[in-house]
Amino acid sequence: MKTVKKIAGFFYRVTKKAAKIQSWYLHHFACYLNGRRVWKRIKKKQKQTNVEAGLISANKAYWKPLCSMVPQVFIKEFTALTGIKSELFVPENIYFTTIEPLLNNASISSAYEDKAIIDWMHSGNYFPKIFIRNIHGTYYSEKGEVIQPVLDFGNGTIEKVVVKPSVGSQGGKNIYLFEKNGSQWICEEGHVLSIEFMESRFGMNFIVQEYIHQHPFFSQFNPSSVNTLRVMTYRSVKDEQIHVIQVVLRVGKDGSVVDNQSSGGYVCGIGADGCIRNYAINKKGDVVNKLAKGCVNLLDRMPVHMLDDVKQVAEHIAQRHVHSRLLGFDFCVDKDEQIKLIEVNNMDLAIDFIQQVNGPLFGEFTQEIRDYCLQHKHRLKHRII
């Protein structure tokens, strides 16, 4: 029995090690392929794509102590798009395999992403009202009591609701906008809202949420989607203070309900002066200077409405997320100038579009993050879902 146990134990350890190595290299490879695909498209469309060899080698030298694989495609892509010459651009493969897992505790952070408990976790009136919340198969009221769900929202005063998964959703997938049509709620795809529909579509863990009528400043970019500000915060490893490190505006494609880039949307950078940068980019690498069928000219460099207030709220809410040093908040401003938090992201944060429009991801904090990751690299854990 002891010998069998020893042999089986050895075999299992070998398999684990193999899976760990495999997942490590596959992650790097997938990031590299993705970066190369975008870079190829950008090369075709951009006029100036030459990046100095010195800058490429400086970028490689900067990140090499953290990871031996430093692909050139990322520095080329980000430099060509932003025009910023800096070795601090973070290669995506290093971010996903090393930096994020070291700064955020992935095994715990999923719970903090759950949209069904977002208003229970935080104080303040920053959240769209949740009419139905299904948490692991059970329906709860706003006060946390177990209830039988009913499709009567806001005593009949509500005309539109958003239905979406509350855990583990990405890229705006499975989000439906339902509009009241007589006694029924119908979405663009023709589905009729019912408990059976939601349970068959999502199984469990979903919410029915108030539709946000956004402020005219944000709706001018695309009226069909709620266009959100992605605010990225960082809790410094040096002094534990929260800093807003990046803000971008995400704009849905014409007719889309969601603003995600993976659903065809555009991303516009926002500069340190609080103004929108002069171009927007989509997932395919198409760069435009005008949005909303030419009605919004990004070359005008408009100041973002209520940006400072949004940043303050992000810093306030980030205080509670102690297990994650990096957070991505999706904020919008409603027609009554109320700031609403749509979701908090703490895992697999999309960073490509941020560096494509704003420059190096961590800015002045790059050195401390790099040093911290170097020091704590031995802590890296791998998990398989």
Add this chain to the structure above:
Amino acid sequence: MGAGIKLVHNGFRASRVLTRKLFYLQYDYFAKKEYDAIWNDIADGQRFSSEEVKRYKNRWKWSHANIIPTNLYKVCATISGKRSADFLPDNVYNHSIEPVINNKQVSHAYADKALYDRLLGSHKKLLPVTLLKNVNGIFFDGLGNQVADPEKQIQSFITNEEKLLVKPSIDSWGGRDVYVFYKNNGRFTLKNKDTELTLKWLLRKFEKDFVIQQVLKQHPFYRQFNESSFNTFRVFTYRSVADNKLHLLHVALRIGKPDSEVDNIKMGGTAIVVKPSGELNDFALLKTMRKIEHVPNKPELKLKELGKLHKIDEIKATALELAEYVPHSRLIGFDMSIDEDDNIRLVEINTSNIGIGAQIMIGPFFGEFTQEVIDYCKKMKKVDILKIY
């Protein structure tokens, strides 16, 4: 998506599936071997018909388990005296039940001892007093204020505390890495060792995610079972998949081994199931699976003579109230007990790897809910996470 990326994704998916399958295969194998060995020791001429064994296998063959350990059935039926096909195989539980009825993606957050106070609302008074905690590398005091100089904070405990409990706040099980420090000549040291409680020691031992708490003193009634450990009840609550109502499944009293500071089974402790009437089970089990009718290591404490356990009804009622705070898990194990001031205390919330061994003594783990759990787990998709270190 490009063909290259698709290929990489598919390769990664295949490697995940393979690793998961191998993990469960070795788990199944060891579950079978463990019960084979126990059955060899206790069989003692007991006979089970092939139909009975077949019925048991059929009951669980829907699961993802590669092996149904039929000797588990024989062991449970022999010891508990109940011949029911509802005895839940450990590997089936781990493969096909826990990942469905509890959201494992989310449940880790609820097991973070450093943040119980945020989770439990008005029930946070049941928690032991936390003096210092480290969450993801950040130090906080018991009130949740950030601590700039944790070394100074540790030194300050000398004034008011005699003993301190230090333990990891996440990723801990079985009483591993739990330390009790005693005041000794103006510093805190481990019993019979010169190891001193310092910030340097804490960071070397845990790196991050740990708590320093006051040591709970237990009620005299529970102290009689073992003086050195805080003997807790593991209370299992279940939110029914049929009506979403909370039910109490089992309660087991865990008793530490003599001189041990923890009561965990893995550290040599024992568990005795509590009957629905609130009395301890008529027998306890030794490691050899031999039945004894007294508290282990305390022959003078006859189980049948102890009567109803002190405040057991209040503990059960409180566990049901606490389960309301953990909506992502239908099955929860609370570690609770009574302190010397007669107050109910909550030591830990367990949402994964809860341990279903209580069924050996008292009968099928899910009891009357077995069928609904099976139907639900057959129907719903599991979310499983394996950590690879």
